[in-house]
Amino acid sequence: MNQQSLFARLLTYLAFQRSIGFGLENIGLATLRFPRLIALCVAAFTLLCIYQLPKANVDGNLMRIYANSGHYYDAYQRLADTFGTFENDxxxxxxxxxxxxxxxxxxxxxxxxxxxxxxxxxxxxxxxxxxxxxxxxxxxxxxxxxxxxxxxxxxxxxxxxxxxxxxxxxxxxxxxxxxxxxxxxxxxxxxxxxxxxxxxxxxxxxxxxxxxxxxxxxGPPIWTSEMLGAAVNDQIRFTVYGFTIGAIIAFFALRSFFGALLVAATPFVALIWSVGTVLMMFGSFSFLTIIVTTLVLVMAFAESMFFIFNWLAHWRDGTDPSDAVDKTLRLVGPATALTTLTTLVAFTSLYFSPGRGVEEFSLAGAVGSAIMFISMMTVLPLLLKAALKLGFKLPKAPSLALNAPIPFAWSVARKLARPVTTLSALAVVLLFVPYFLIEPRFAIEDFMAKNSSAMATAGEIDTGVGGVAPIYIRVPMKGNDPAISDADFKTVRTVHDILENELGPNKVISAASMNNYTQSGFSRAQVLDAVGPFMRRRFVTDDGTQALVTGFMPTILESGRLADIVTSLETQIRAAGIAGAEVGGFRVMTTFATDDIVRSLQVSLAVSVLINIFLIGFAFQSLRIALVSIIPNLFPILGTEAYLWLSGSGLQLTTVIALTIAFGIAVNDTIHFLSHYVHSRRDQRRDHADAVKETLFRIGGAIVATTVILCTGTIIVAFSELPQVALFGTLFVLSLALALIGDLFMLPAILMAGGKFFDPLGRLRVRLADHQPKHVVAIDEM
Structure with missing residues (x-):
């Protein structure tokens, strides 16, 4: 009986008595209750992270990104361990x-x-x-x-x-x-x-x-060096510009210099925390994890802006400014916790894709999201309380520019609710077409710095001689003869010819390349001795168990063409009856690994969407809330994928990551909107239409401001010298811009078109803030 009672109480809590943030806002409530203790913890962790900053560095090894990504990575590792490769030459x-x-x-x-x-x-x-x-x-x-x-x-x-x-x-x-x-x-x-x-x-x-x-x-070391330099310069520029732009937008939005400082302070601390934590976790940044710091910065700016926007609104409504901090934390905190959880889901979904780089990005992003939330629940309330003690005055009303789209959005929702809802649903359905048509794509030049002189030189070598992009075939030998027996030489010759037929004459080297000398009367042992011990090991192992055939491809080669070459080689080698031969190389590994990773990330994106929609519905304890969030949150992702398909960019490693993370962040405004709508319906006793209007006018400006901060803070990434990073920024901004359309126009229209279907939302029993709703019914009373 006691066990049943305990279970019933637990179920009651999970279903009704918890907040939509699952109680995570209690971190903020603890800050209000124990400000000195929390301030001490904040200072200590900040100092620990500052201590890590001099150790900051970016690991330029692309192998770190593809490590543990599957068969072709393992084949490349075996190849490098046995022969060494030309990849680092x-x-x-x-x-x-x-x-x-x-x-x-x-x-x-x-x-x-x-x-x-x-x-x-x-x-x-x-x-x-x-x-x-x-x-x-x-x-x-x-x-x-x-x-x-x-x-x-x-x-x-x-x-x-x-x-x-x-x-x-x-x-x-x-x-x-x-x-x-x-x-x-x-x-x-x-x-x-x-x-x-x-x-x-x-x-x-x-x-x-x-x-x-x-x-x-x-050569690859120079390409990587250029990439590394571009990545470090990008990060410095993104951090400085992103921080400056966010502060400027906050200044114009709040019309207060000190208000802008309050908005910017928390993101600054969150940035220090995220950099220090990533360094403590991994020892260095990679080409992927370095993006996390920019994401944390802009996410923290957006949430800080949203919090302060609401705080000032309560203050203007007549609430004591100190009490307004508490009220904002209790009302906005649960929604912020839920938005953090959706972002965590987006990052965590990436963890199960192959490749160490994606795994590290997933962990760094998840930790960065948690850090951002903790800074919002600790640093920001402390700063606001301190600012009031120092005499911070209520700024003027927010800039009219922020609220300019709101009356139009309400007019559309009120007058055209059903047509807009129908068109929105139709658009989402049609956008599934490019979603299923788009294909993965890998191009080495997308990883290289723009206007790379080393890449231009590689192009000259491609034109004049064999090229600098090797493809290898490891050939097992049966004779175990370091000088290569006649039977094994015939096998090497066959593989050599197969590869040369694919790449063209004079593009392949192997022990069979020396046939002109052996035909002149020299033995294979003499020829192999003449090239020296180092080069000899590039042709045959010292124990004579394996030989290597190396072909040189153009540096810039479309991934589909390379995949076709590898498939053709493997087919011809099998047809020739050569067992155990293995095609490999860095370009081969990255092409096939990228394809596997991207397809896995597509699944992760779909899973992230489904889990987050379920999470929203579960958090609000409402299937209707889950349903109403589908269209405005699918629209930005599918619209961005349609852009990729139309532009011919295809799905690349960073593009799917951008889509997944952008979805996790885009859901945030939807959650804040629905949270305010339900609060207006249930706790302020407004009718359906009035609640939609009040919510739109109450937080519409904050949604616009946060989107502007996210977009302007991230658009800088679109100017990166690294094409992959630039594309990441472009897609991220496009997704957020489309999400703004979804939240300002589609979501209110869908709510208005639903009419009586959404009436039960006014009777939701889950907590939105720190108080118990009046309509809670315990399970054992039902």
Whole structure:
């Protein structure tokens, strides 16, 4: 009996006696009750986070984003562990119209040797470091030394370019350029050492740069360095601009300088907390988690603006300003808690998608959302109470510009409720078409900084020689012969030809590339010994159990085309009866992993939408509330996906993340609107139409102000040097703008069109604030 009674009481609480914020607003009530203790906790945690700030850094390793993302990530890891890869190599493009001049050629040779002696190099590959068998058991330079005549040089380079498969990828057909490849020491480039390596290489290049000799660097480490620099610059700019713009908008909205400071103070603290917490959790930011700080900043600005907007409204209504803080916290706090929960759901839904980067982003975003809420419940009430003690005066009424759309929105809801509702529902249904048609897309250039000189250099290499985007095929060998047995060589030759048929002639290197030497009478062991131990391991393992075939693709290659290449290769290899061969590479891994991640994120987005709609209905204990929230909250997401489909951008990693998080934030205004509407119906005893009007005029200006702050604070992201980040900002702003239309025009119209259907909302029994509604009926009394 006692157990039944306990269960009944628990069920009664969950169903009726809790607030719509599930009691989380009690954090704010504790702040009002124990201000000194909470202030001490706030100060201590702020100091702890400030202590972390000097450690702030961004990890530029893209592998961190794709780690644990599936089969192709595992294949790439096996490949890198076995052979090493060309993914972290530095490509030096040397161009000269006088390359066949013996003196110019010797300068390039000296550059190649200095590159090999660089402290950061563990090996190099170039026409000057490569050797070929001399026929007597030794080897000689592939590019003869001591040439004194241009014709000699021209003949030697032309012979290598035309007859040596490896040289075709290092010497341009017109004999005006050569490519030198440096293999960095991974131990020295770890933990920020890449910047020192690049500085050393640029200094070396500058020593040889002349009017007759142009030297350009490219390769993944340089691309990543450019991305890292752009990401750090973006974050500094976003933080400064976002904070400044938010404060300026708050100033014009509230028409008070000190009011704007109060709005800006809490986001500032939330930003410090979020940066410090992410650093404590992960040790550094990634290209994804760095976005979280901007999101926390703009979300905190929006919620702070909404809180103060309501506080000042109560003050203007005649409530004592100190009591108005309490009243606002008790009324707005539960709705703010529910909006935080919906944002948490949006972030948490991402956690179950593959890839460490998405997992970290999910955790960082969820923690950032919680931090934002806690700062709202602690820092803001303390600041408002302190401001009143310091003599803060009631500002003028809010700017008329904020309320300008409100009368029009009410006119539409009152006069055109049914047509607007019908059109809204039809629009949402039609927008499902592009939702099902849109496809994932991956392009490496979307991750690179705009106007990247290194990418331009990579394009020149693509045009002139083999390219800098490798694709690998790991081939198991049965003979376990480091010199490659005849049977295994035949297998390598078959795979080599399959890959070359896909990429084109002279775009593949492997042990089979040396066939011209073996046909001249040299043994495979002699040829492999001649290339040196480092390069030898790029062709065959020391134990002779595996061989590697490497192809070079264009740097910029559409993801669909790459996927087709990989599928074709795997099909042909299986048809050739070669078991255990594995296609891999960074581009392969990122293309297929992105596809898997994006499709998983699409599911996460759908799950997030369903859970949040259910959560809203459960929080209010009303199916009608859940139903009325569907159209205004689906419209911005589906509308943004339609934009992606029409623009041909496709679904990318950051775009789905943007959609998921934008949905979680866009729901916030809907919750605040419905919370005020129900409060007006139930506690203020207004009829249905009057409650819609009162809610629209009461908080419409706050909805406009928060959306403006969110959009203007985030639109800065759209100007990022990184295309993925720029697209994130564009989609985020578009989603929020469409959400504003949904909340100001669709939601009131749907409520008005529903008429008597929404009458029961005036009898909801769940708490909106800190008091018990009059209509609560305990379960054991029913």
């Amino acid at each position: 530095i490509y030096v493009l040397v161009h000269s119209d006088q390359l066949t001049d013996p003196q110019i050629l010797e300068q390039v040779r000296n550059l190649a040797f200095d590159l090999e002696l660089n402290d950061y190099a563990i090996g190099t590959m170039s026409p000057f470091t490569l050797r070929k068998p001399d026929g007597s058991g030794g080897s000689v330079p592939a590019v003869p030394e001591g040439m004194t005549d241009k014709n000699q040089v021209s003949a030697a380079l032309a012979d290598l370019q035309q007859n040596d498969p490896m040289m075709r990828n290092l010497i341009t057909p017109d004999l005006t350029g050569v490519v030198l490849i440096m293999f960095p020491n991974s131990e020295m480039t770890r933990d920020g050492g890449t910047q020192g390596m690049l500085a050393s290489l640029r200094q070396l290049a500058a020593q040889y740069q002349t009017d007759d000799l142009q030297i350009e660097l490219t």
